[in-house]
Every structure is written in structure tokens, then in C-alpha cells.
Amino acid sequence: MKRKMFLGVLGLLGLFVFLTAAAAQDYPNKPIMLQVPYPAGGSTDVGARIVAAVAEKQFGQPVVVVNKPGAGGQLGWTELAKQKPDGYYLGMISMPHMLTAILDPERKSTFKAEDITPIISQALDPTTISVRPDSWKTMKELIDDAKKRPGQISAGIVGYLQDDEIGYLQFAEGAGVQLRLVYFDGAAPAITALLGKHVDVLFCTVGDNYNQWKAGKIRMLTIMDKERSKFYPDLQTTAELGYPTILSAATRGIGAPKGIPQPILKKIEDVFKKAMESKDHLDKLEGAAQPVKIMTGEEFNKYYWDSFNVAKKWVEYVRKK
Amino acid sequence: MEALQYWMQGFSVATLPINLMFALIGCVLGTLIGVLPGLGPAAGTAILIPITFNLDPIGAIIMLAAIYYGAMYGGTITSVLVNVPGEAASVITCFDGYQMAKQGRGGPALGIAAIGSFVGGTFATFALMVVSLPLASFALRFGPPEVFALLVVGLSLVTGLAGRSLLAALIMTFFGLLLAMIGMDPVRGAPRFTFGVQDLYDGVGFVPVVMGLFGVGEILVSMEQPVLEVIKTKLSDLFPKRKEWGISSAAIGRGTIIGFFLGLIPGIGAIIPTFLAYVVEKKVSKHPEKFGTGVIEGVASPETANNSYANAAMVPLLTLGIPGSPTLAVLMGAFIIHGLTPGPFLFKERPDVVWGLIASLYLGNVILLILNLPLVGLWAKLLEIRYQYLYPGILLFCILGAYSLNQSVFDVTMMVLFGIVGYVFRKLDWPLAPAILALILGPMMERSLRTSLEMSGGDLFIFFQRPISAVLLILAAAILVTSAIRLMPMWARKESKN
Amino acid sequence: MKRPWQIASLIFVFLSLFVLIHSFSYPYKDRLGPGPGFFPFWMSIITGLLSLGLFLQTTLGKSDPTEKSSFFPNREGGLRIVLILASLAMVVVFLNPLGFRVSLLLFLFFLPIFLGVRNWVVIPILAVAGSFGVFHVFYYWLKLPLPIGIFGI
Numbered sequence: 001m002k003r004k005m006f007l008g009v010l011g012l013l014g015l016f017v018f019l020t021a022a023a024a025q026d027y028p029n030k031p032i033m034l035q036v037p038y039p040a041g042g043s044t045d046v047g048a049r050i051v052a053a054v055a056e057k058q059f060g061q062p063v064v065v066v067n068k069p070g071a072g073g074q075l076g077w078t079e080l081a082k083q084k085p086d087g088y089y090l091g092m093i094s095m096p097h098m099l100t101a102i103l104d105p106e107r108k109s110t111f112k113a114e115d116i117t118p119i120i121s122q123a124l125d126p127t128t129i130s131v132r133p134d135s136w137k138t139m140k141e142l143i144d145d146a147k148k149r150p151g152q153i154s155a156g157i158v159g160y161l162q163d164d165e166i167g168y169l170q171f172a173e174g175a176g177v178q179l180r181l182v183y184f185d186g187a188a189p190a191i192t193a194l195l196g197k198h199v200d201v202l203f204c205t206v207g208d209n210y211n212q213w214k215a216g217k218i219r220m221l222t223i224m225d226k227e228r229s230k231f232y233p234d235l236q237t238t239a240e241l242g243y244p245t246i247l248s249a250a251t252r253g254i255g256a257p258k259g260i261p262q263p264i265l266k267k268i269e270d271v272f273k274k275a276m277e278s279k280d281h282l283d284k285l286e287g288a289a290q291p292v293k294i295m296t297g298e299e300f301n302k303y304y305w306d307s308f309n310v311a312k313k314w315v316e317y318v319r320k321k
Numbered sequence: 322m323e324a325l326q327y328w329m330q331g332f333s334v335a336t337l338p339i340n341l342m343f344a345l346i347g348c349v350l351g352t353l354i355g356v357l358p359g360l361g362p363a364a365g366t367a368i369l370i371p372i373t374f375n376l377d378p379i380g381a382i383i384m385l386a387a388i389y390y391g392a393m394y395g396g397t398i399t400s401v402l403v404n405v406p407g408e409a410a411s412v413i414t415c416f417d418g419y420q421m422a423k424q425g426r427g428g429p430a431l432g433i434a435a436i437g438s439f440v441g442g443t444f445a446t447f448a449l450m451v452v453s454l455p456l457a458s459f460a461l462r463f464g465p466p467e468v469f470a471l472l473v474v475g476l477s478l479v480t481g482l483a484g485r486s487l488l489a490a491l492i493m494t495f496f497g498l499l500l501a502m503i504g505m506d507p508v509r510g511a512p513r514f515t516f517g518v519q520d521l522y523d524g525v526g527f528v529p530v531v532m533g534l535f536g537v538g539e540i541l542v543s544m545e546q547p548v549l550e551v552i553k554t555k556l557s558d559l560f561p562k563r564k565e566w567g568i569s570s571a572a573i574g575r576g577t578i579i580g581f582f583l584g585l586i587p588g589i590g591a592i593i594p595t596f597l598a599y600v601v602e603k604k605v606s607k608h609p610e611k612f613g614t615g616v617i618e619g620v621a622s623p624e625t626a627n628n629s630y631a632n633a634a635m636v637p638l639l640t641l642g643i644p645g646s647p648t649l650a651v652l653m654g655a656f657i658i659h660g661l662t663p664g665p666f667l668f669k670e671r672p673d674v675v676w677g678l679i680a681s682l683y684l685g686n687v688i689l690l691i692l693n694l695p696l697v698g699l700w701a702k703l704l705e706i707r708y709q710y711l712y713p714g715i716l717l718f719c720i721l722g723a724y725s726l727n728q729s730v731f732d733v734t735m736m737v738l739f740g741i742v743g744y745v746f747r748k749l750d751w752p753l754a755p756a757i758l759a760l761i762l763g764p765m766m767e768r769s770l771r772t773s774l775e776m777s778g779g780d781l782f783i784f785f786q787r788p789i790s791a792v793l794l795i796l797a798a799a800i801l802v803t804s805a806i807r808l809m810p811m812w813a814r815k816e817s818k819n
Numbered sequence: 820m821k822r823p824w825q826i827a828s829l830i831f832v833f834l835s836l837f838v839l840i841h842s843f844s845y846p847y848k849d850r851l852g853p854g855p856g857f858f859p860f861w862m863s864i865i866t867g868l869l870s871l872g873l874f875l876q877t878t879l880g881k882s883d884p885t886e887k888s889s890f891f892p893n894r895e896g897g898l899r900i901v902l903i904l905a906s907l908a909m910v911v912v913f914l915n916p917l918g919f920r921v922s923l924l925l926f927l928f929f930l931p932i933f934l935g936v937r938n939w940v941v942i943p944i945l946a947v948a949g950s951f952g953v954f955h956v957f958y959y960w961l962k963l964p965l966p967i968g969i970f971g972i
Binding site: 039040041042045046049050066067068069070071072074075078101104106107108110151152154160161180181182183184185188189191192193195196197198199210211212214215283284287288289 | 366370461462463464465504505507509510511512519520522523587637641642643644649650651652653654655657658660661662663664727728729768771772775776778
Binding site: 486488489491492495496498499502506509511513514537540541544545546547707708709710712713714716717720721724725728730733734737740741744745748749751767770771774 | 823824827828831834838841845849853854855858859862863865866869870872873876890892893896897899900903904907908910911914915919923926927930931934935936941945949953957963964965966
């Protein structure tokens, strides 16, 4: 009796493995949805469309970009977490945006960080401290000035409790200063505000300000990354300026609802990795001023949870005030 | 003059047969998209981006810009013929445009809209070429406090739409403001009034609400006494009457100026210029009470302002790389995908692209005019389909439009619910327009107020310390006070009736 | 129109009260100024006052004898309206389970019938074109996803 059961279970397992492997062979056999939780035209959307166009050639099935904007991305991610983990519904995820949406009790999110499986990252866009060309020349000058008049210098931030704010909080803690925060819900109004002299400092990412920098309208004091940016080779990092702990970036990638069978997951990872490494993709993303950074598997998973912990620290800090 | 040289270069690019073809295709596709209620130029443009992938950048941009244009005109068609605005910019056109269509004058309405759009767009395109940079820098001075003040002015103009009862109009305005509060608040991202309904996290959604209030609501009202005798439109009816040309021209002139200047301010949104143009037109008119019943200048003015605005909004996009509206953001995204990043650098690096685009905008205006004027008759004929087929057809497209916004049935539900609400308000004769306006302007107001206070550290005086916002706020107060005074006799009359 | 206006304005008074009460659950002030509760609080108070004002104005004023339209539609019109609303409700309910094609096929088939036409050639053609045809254009050509029901249609 026991032997029969044992054989039965073995058989079942074998069938299961065979079926999922077969499913992976079979995958994809219909179009794949790639959801973008932001309105069309933004940097995430652009990145998604570029990679979708390349990936669908390798998948042999269309990769359809679906916009589901709202609530700063929360609507899209909530929807993503609810989908069937069969590999046909993927979504663009952003860190720390998605993580703070989960962690901030006021956002009342209904999904958790473990409900989403991070698959592969596309871009890692570090935060910079940007100013107008005629103001502070170095970060030291800004810090000294800020110490003299705490809470008086206005600093623009894109998004509530997102990468730029975390960047500011790290800066404030690391340099021991306090600025007057002004929030904007997009890069465009934020840049406009800096150019129009409505704020004096702007925490924003490379993708946000590259254009204006090229035109000479914006200068940066530093970039919050471990290494120099290939877009701004002359810009000193926070580490070089003596503040190695001030690190912040907006990271975009592809995720899926948890529970995708391993073979299918691997296939998705492989195809998108090849797509992202292709010259077409690299060129187009660079043209859009998005620093490409491809992480997969364990590396991306670790990054995901590291970002989660950083976000957790800051969300609790802000909420306590 | 360097500009002239670029101008000529731009035209030489834009008139290449292949680029002309792209512009033509774009206009046609765009119009078709715009005709679909609810789909909206932004979504439509986004959908069509992949089509442009295999084209060279200039051709692709030309086509996309033409789609953008065409879609706007398509939105006008639905506003006039079925009272369903495709997006914010077309809302105001519904007021008089639809009334004209009901009287069998859909042709002249669409015709004057096409002409006005052409004039407004052309003027703006030329002005674009001349004044881009200096005006763009002026527009940068519009920060959050200025935007707030401008929005207050916008809302105060609601009194110009009062109609039967000032109180009812005000209640509807606040109804719109209250509706606008559903969803994540612009301050902390905390959901308000959502009662646990996830779909409401982003608010009720402007498009389903408007499609419901205006479109579905209108159909329900019509169902009470459906028109069995269809008014056949004669070809001669396709043009405005002789005496209307004069007043239309003046309206077009005013609309052009208003639209152009407001278009330079990044992020304002199309409803303010169209609304402002309409109200100004009403105020200078010799017969203000006729507005809303189908006066041609009530169509000419907002339509012209709309196109003038749309072209002018290209200025912040091309010179500063700042998109002034969701559709322009999509356009910018498309630029980027093709390796061209709009902004001051693009002017220097690829003047052929920029000036080619600008010249193509002008040509797009011409193409649209040529395309649409003859088609006006065709569109007007559509209204002659018997209502038992026409209305289900319209409802089909409303359902399609509402669903395709976010691939969500919830939006369709909202549309139907607001259809009922719209029906009720129509029967009560309470004006819908103030509610729509407030729904759009409300969140912008709250956000700009909040951001202004963040800038000033909590000090309300910031609005008066800055010259532009101070002037605008005083203007708003003046408008409110003069409207109240003028309507005093109405109050007095009501009192004396007792 | 007196009675309907009275009822409508009273409904708004109660709506304002409802919003007001709920606005207390959101913080009124923030460290920098108005919090999420600020606007709802004031908006609902103003709306309530305006609605009350309209109620009083309507109640105390005279009914206008030249008023021709009554609030409620006639029997025939009312029936049509109910039918259209019911059809729309059905579409909303069945759009996801049955999919776009089936739901709209039924909608476009029955609604003209409810409204009185009996053309058994045109109706089916239009119904199929509007449901399956439109689906094809949007799903396959424009790549816009439309609901597919549990039967895979």
C-alpha cells in the first residue's frame, strides 16, 4: 500500500514536472501583456515600449503594452498582484515607488511586497542634486548655506515618498541640514519650477534633467550613486564628496504576480535579458537618457529587498513626524 | 534672417511627397480616433506609436503630430453631433455645437469649427516660429501660485454660465469640486472618499463622467420624445449663413489670441483656453442669453482657441522639452523612442526636425481643412440614421471608449451611473457645465494651492507678494463681485414676486 | 418644477452633511498648511449652505405657471429610458464574464428591437458588425485589449 502511494506520488511529481516543462516549451502561445502603471509617454512607458518591441520578436508573440495609470502607480501594481501567475501578464515595477506605496499606511495598499516577483531590471536612474547655473557651485556651498538658514532654501522633489524624497532624506541626514520641501507630481512641472526660479534646488534623476543639462540650463552638484554616471562623466558622486551613504535611485524593471512556474519565469528572464542587451534597446534607452542596468534572478531579488528595507526606514521616519 | 532660412528649410522637408503622405495618413487616422468618444487623442496617439516604428524619425514625428491634430478635430465632430466630448478640449464645443446639430445645422457648426481651427492653428504656428524662445521664458514665470490664481479666475467665470438659477449653478460647481475629491489627495497620496473601492483610488475619472453626463444623459433625455422626423440637411445648409460670417470671424480672432497665449503656459490644460474664449465671447456679445441655444460664435470661439492652444503648447515642448498636456507627453515619448529628445538642444542639433515639424504643423492645418470640409456633409448625414440604430451605435462607441481608457469595466459603470445623474440634472434644468469645469480644475487648484504653500512655508501672502498671481486674484474677485451685482436685480425680482 | 427642485436641494444638503462628517476622518491641518481634510470640510459646508439656500428660495418662491415641462417623462418615454438603462446595466454586468463580443452582440440586437424596429436583415448585420467586427478592429489591428469571456469568446 505504501509503495503504491509512493509510486503514485512520484508519478504525479514526474507528470507535474513534465507538464510545466512542456508548458514552458509551449510558452508563449498567446500575446503577453506588459502593463505600465503610468500614463503613456512617460519614461517608464517609453522604456516598456522599446523593450516590448524587441522582446516580441524573440517571443514570437506580441508583447502588448497596456497603460493602467493612477494613484502614482498603485492602481497598476494592485492589478498586477491580482493577475494569474501564468506568465501572460507582466508589469513594469519601480523601486522605491512601489515599495513606499506598500509601506506607507496612508496609501492603504492591498498588496504586499512578496506578492510581486521581481524578474529583471531595466534602468537604474540615480538621483541628482540640480540647481540653476548661476547659483551654488559645489555641494559644500549648498550645505554651508543651508546650515546658515535652515528650512529656507526651497527644494523641489518629484513624487511623494519616492526616490527623490528618499534621496533628500539621506542628504538631510548625511549632511545635517534641512531644506524646505516642495512636491511635484511629475518631472516636467518640477523642472519648470527650477528653471522658473520657483524652487532653488531640485532633487531629480538623470532621465529627468538630461535634456536641460545638455542645453546648459541646469547644473548638478552631485549624483547619488556609487560610480560616476556615463551621462555625466565629470560629475562627482556623493561618495567622492565624502558622503558615501547618500545613495538613491529610481529603478525600473519588469515584475509579475508571484507564483509563476520556474521554467516560464526563466524563459521570460532570458528573453528580456537578451532584448535589453540588444544594441537597438541600448541605443534607444540611452537616447532617452535612461541609464541601463540589467539585473536578474538573485541579484535583482536582493536589490528588491534591500530597497524595501531602505524604504521602510524612511517611511517610518517620515510618518513619525 | 536666420529664422526665415530655417523656415524655408522646414518647408522643404515638410513638402517632400513622403512626408506629405505621412501627414495625410496621420490626419485621417487621428480624425478616426478622435471620433471615437472617450478614446481621446492621448490614448489614440499612444496606440499608433508602434505604426511609426519602422519609419524614419522625421516622417514618424510628422505623422504623430498629424494624428494629434486630427484627433482633436475628431473630438469636435463627436461633440457637435452627439454631445459627447472626446476630451477636455471639446467639452465647451458641446454647448452650442450640439444644439446647432439638433436644429439641423450640424454642417455649419462643423464647418466653422474646421475653419476656426485652421485659422487659430495657422496663426499659432507662425507665431511659434517667431516668438518661441522669448515667450517661453516668460511663461516660465508661471509657477504654482500663478497657476492657482489663474484657476481661481477660471472658476469665477462659471458665473457667466449661470443660466436659470445662480444658486443651482454654484451648487453644481461645488458638486464638481466634491466629486474631484474622490481619490488620492494631491497632498499625501492618501485615498479620500473611496470607501475601500480600489478603482476609485484615482478618482472618478473625467472621461467616463463626462461621457455619462453629456453623452448617455443626452440619449436618455432624447428617448422621451425621439425625433421621428429627421431633418434632412441640404448642401447649402452646410455653410454658415452670410450674416454669421462677420460675427464668426470676430470670434475666431478672439479665440486665436486667447488660445495662443494660454498655450504657452506649460501644464494648463485645454479646458481653460476654450472655456475662457467661450465666456469672453458671451460677455462681448449683443445677445448673451442666446449662448447655449446654438449660436455659431459659441462654436467658433472655443474651437479656434483649442487649436491655437494646441499649437502654442508645442512651444514649451520644443523649446524646453516640457509637455503641456497628456497628449503632448505621449508625443514627446514618441519623439524619444525615435531618438529625438525635444528641448533646446534639439533646436541646435536637429533644426531640420524641429522646423520640419513646425512647417508640417502648418501643412497639417491645411490638410485637415481640405479633408474635413467636404466630409462635413457626410458626418451631418450620419445624424439622419433612424434613432433606433443611431443611439445604440452611439452607446456602443461610448462603451468602447469608456472601457478602453483603462481596460476597466468600472469606467463603463461610472459612465452609466453618471448617465442617470446627467439625465436627472437635465430634467431639473441645472447646468452641467460648471460641474465639469470644477471636476477638472478642482484637483489642479488643490495641488497648486498646496505646492504654493510648500514654497512659502505655509504663508498665504505668497499669492500677493508675486505680481502675476496678485493681479489674477484681484481679477477673479472683480469678476465675482460684478457678476453678483449684475445678478442682484434677479434676486430683487424674486423677492418682489412674493 | 418646484417639488423636484426642493427634493434635489434637500438631497444635496444631506450629501454635504455626509461629506462633512467623513471629512473629519482626514487630517485637517498638515505641518505646512491644508491637509487632506481641509478642502472637503469647507467645500461641504459651502455646498450645504448653498443647497439650503436653494431649498428656501424654491419653497418660499411662487411656482411659475408658465412652466411647461414636468419632471417625469410620459409613460412611453419612461419605458424606453428604463429599457436602455436595463440594457446598459446588462452590458456592464456581463462584459467581463461573457466578453465584449457576446455582450455587445446581445445589446445591439435587442436594443433596436426594444425601441421598435423589426428589420430582421439590418439588425443582425449591425449587431454582428458592432460586436465581432469592432472587436476584430480593436483587438487585432489596434492591439487594444477588449474583454474575452469565460468561453474564450
